[in-house]
Amino acid sequence: MASATILFVPCWESGHFMSMVTAGKRMLDASGGALSLTVLVMRAPTAAKASEVDGHVRREAASGGLAIRFLNLPAVEPPTDYAASEEFNFRYIQRHAPHVEEAIAGLSSPVAAVVVDLFCTALLDVAAGELAVPRYVYFASTGAFLALMLRLPVLREHLNETTGGTVNVPGLPPVPMSYMPKCLTGSKIGNYEWFEHYGRRFMDTNAIIINSSVELEGEVLAAITDGRCVxxxxxxxxxxxxxxxxxxxxxxQPQPHVCVQWLDTQPPGSVVFLCFGSKGFVDTAQVGEVAAGLERSGHRFLWVLRGPPVAGSSLPTDADLDAMLPGGFVARTRGRGLVWPSWAPQKEVLAHPAVGGFVTHCGWNSTLESLWFGVPMVPWPLYGEQHLNAFELVRVMGVAVRLKDDMDGGRAEPFVEAAELERAVRGVMGGTEEGRKAREKAAEMKAACRNAVAEGGSSCVALRRLVSEISPSGGGAPLSP
Incomplete structure (x- = not known):
């Protein structure tokens, strides 16, 4: 009989899809060959996202070395009857349930467990009934956001808790409303209901696998485990x-990326890196403020600047630097600054000894990379749960210098003035006591991250325990990041 397989159903967003696949590869390593991995791939609802996922699958399939099989599910029609973006996602994913059942029925290997992305709880019931296998959720974000999602029903019943300026999230200090995830605020109906629904369904699983560690979020993870959220x-x-x-x-490419080559010419710890993720884009007015702040800060910088998305896409395009940057900026900062208009190798940049600070949108994958390499941050959250991530970085972990934004003037997005960015950049590069403490804490978190996944570390132990739940013969080699 073929070895048992773990069935993964990821979301199509790159940060979710690849984080989940990477976690699956770790599980295979820890199983010592006792398990295989089957990944069911949903067709993303947009052509751009579908192309991204196709690229990920091709690269993973070509890499070989592990028992991973990717199965493409048949396409489904996107729903047209929805009132909020999360309702669209839920209903679109729900339409895949019959195809997931068919894929499972066609497998030659017995299914040891079903693991779904945090947004794919509509597919949890596929693992119930006749299949009757353990059901898991893979949570690609923080323990803080997980605690908040589990807490949402209580917050709904006691809305007065959110009107006094702070929200009570077990395991965290009181969270100001300004740090609440933007996917939950702005309306008491719509997306809130769907995130509340996801949180309720998490409670129906055998376990939750989370991309965090006791070393990073010990108190909030303990609050969840102790039952203080529900x-x-x-x-x-x-x-x-x-x-x-x-x-x-x-x-x-035949040689290192242009950004890496430029960093090779800079002194150690001298460059502040600005990058806002795969969806990060700011308008021309904000670009002007960033440019002025960087110029006045006097610090060296590497700025990944992207252009606006094309119609029908959420992904930025390559920037037209002549059109977006203030006149003369490139000439005035030549030698100490590089503005890069396209994709940049963020891992190689953050790992480079010339980089001393990171202005980031606070996506959790980018945050973990920065912590892994011990780079202090300036949080500039844009969407999703990133504001709550920023709160943790500043108020809980102490690895970041706060960046204040201005929501006056009826702007749809937070606006950062040049003087505020200048202050934060000088701080994170060690010019203030706050910045010096953030740099020290970032170095401590670098060690904590690596200790967590090392042999005997909390994450290594947790992974072995997880695999043993699924396969009693679980065991294996030490982890890698």
Whole structure:
């Protein structure tokens, strides 16, 4: 009989998809060959996202070395009857349930467990009934966001808790409303209901696998485990196996990337790196403020500047630097600054000894990379749960210098003035006591991340325990990031 397989159903977003696949590869390593991995691939609802996923699958399939099989599910029609973006995602994913059942029925290997992305709880019931195998959720974000999602029903019932300026998230200091995830705020209906629904379904699983660690989020993970998030109901087991770091494959080129070559010419710890993720884009007015702040800071910088998305896409394009940057900026900062208009190898940049600070959108994958390499941050959250991530970085971990934004003037997005960016950049590069403390804490977190996944570390132990739940013969080699 073929060895048992773990069935993974990831979301199509790159940060979710590749984080989950990387976690699966770790599980295979830890199983010592006792398990295989089957990944069911949903067709993303947009052509750009579908192309991204196709590229990930091709690269993973070509790399070989592990027992991983990718199965493409048949395409489904996107729903047209929805009131909020999360309702669209839920209903679109729900339409894949019959195809998931068919894929399982066609497998030659017995299914040892089903693991779904945090947004794919509509598919949890596929593992119930006749299949009757353990059900897991893979949570690609923070323990803080998980605690908040589990807490959402209570917050709904006691909305007065959110009107006094702070929100009570077990395991965290009081969280100001300004740090609440933007995917939950702005309306008491819509997305909130769907995130609340996801949180309720998490409680129906055998366990939650999370891309975090006790070393990073000990108090909040303990609050979840102790049942403080959902009163009167024990929480599922939490397997904190992070940091699970997905590093985008370097583009094929005969020599190091231009950004890396430029960093090679800079003094150690002298460059502040600005990058806002795969969806990060700011308008021309904001670009002007960033340019002025960087110029006045006097520090060296590497700025990944992207252009606006094309119609029908959420992904930025290559920037037209002549059109977006203030006149004369490139000439005035030549030698100490590089503005790069396209994709950049973030891992190689953060790992480079010339980089001393990171202005980031606070996506959790980018945050973990920065922590892994011990780079202090300036949080500039844009969407999703990133504001809550910024709160943790500044108020809980102490690895970041706060960046204040201005929501006046009826702007849809936070606006950062040049003087504020100048202050934060000078701080994170060690010019203030706050910045010096952030640099010290970032160095401590670098060691903590690596200790967590080392032999005997908390994440290594958690991974072994997880695999043993699924396969009693689980065991294996030490982890890698």
């Amino acid at each position: 009163p009167g109901r024990p929480a599922p087991t939490i397997h904190a196996i992070g940091p699970v770091l997905w590093f985008a494959a370097a583009r094929e």
